[in-house]
Amino acid sequence: MTLTKPTAETTETTTTDANAEKYLVFQIGNETYGVPLLQVQEIRTYTPATRVPNAPNYVLGVINLRGNIIAVIDARTRFGLPPLPDEESTVVVVAQVNDKVFGLRLDSVSDVMDIPMEQVQPTPPIASEATQRFLSGVVQVGERVVILLNLREIFDIDALSQLAA
Template identity: 40%
Template sequence: MGAMERIGEMTSAGAREYLTFRLDQEEYGIDILKVQEIRGYEPPTRIANAPNFIKGVVNLRGTIVPIVDMRLKFNCSKAEYDSFTVVIILNLHSRIVGIVVDSVSDVMELPPESLKAAPDVDSVIDGDAVLGLGSLGDRMLILLDIEKLMSGVDMALAPDVV
């Protein structure tokens, strides 16, 4: 499905809510319905031979959760961990995955008229994982299909996992 079809699908559903987060200087949005919880960053247990952006795993109330550092995944200039660094726990197809982001901003409701197709440019993000751009006032969000992003072959998560 192309970007325009996805934008059409998003706009036909009415306003949607997105959890917004920052990576470096950019602000991203993901469907709030995919978010299970938000936690402070704690160093995960490393896994041998995992890609560098998979920081390791944490034990979340008995569930082993892989932790993906989105700054490393998106080739941001640096990945520093401070008091604002958070882990967004996602529930994707009944699989739990954590993503490390610089900070969580807020939850935004975007009306259909604020959604635009993303420009067709080369990016470190798989084009299929970018739903489009959302704007509200002077804010511009890159809207991500977090399920597609977390199920890519390069994620090193088994295909039936996500």
């Protein structure tokens, strides 16, 4: 029997600072938001999704990601903002949460930033209870305030599975 030892996952730390993590940052409205770059698989231009009947309004539908069917969620609708029409800058950030791959539709992405994790502060109660759970903290980087997002809550699979009920 040929047995090969399972190789440990090599998670290379791309950060220069030991306590900094890379975040993908983007604008929604006037605010800057960030998601952990490690969770992001790719960024692709938005192609219209196929509507899924009876799905919540923030689920735009499903798209074809190299033969896999993934759902696309509209970030603005999810945060209770009116959606914007498709532009050339409109993108889908493909991210993996809990073994499931999702797409998040954004108006644009701006940058990748090193976020010093020790400077992250708990979210102040600025947002409503409902949107509060989407946020995992805020951090001041230079002159910008970046709101860190909790993708697990945004893609909320539990809520989606009520569809099936």
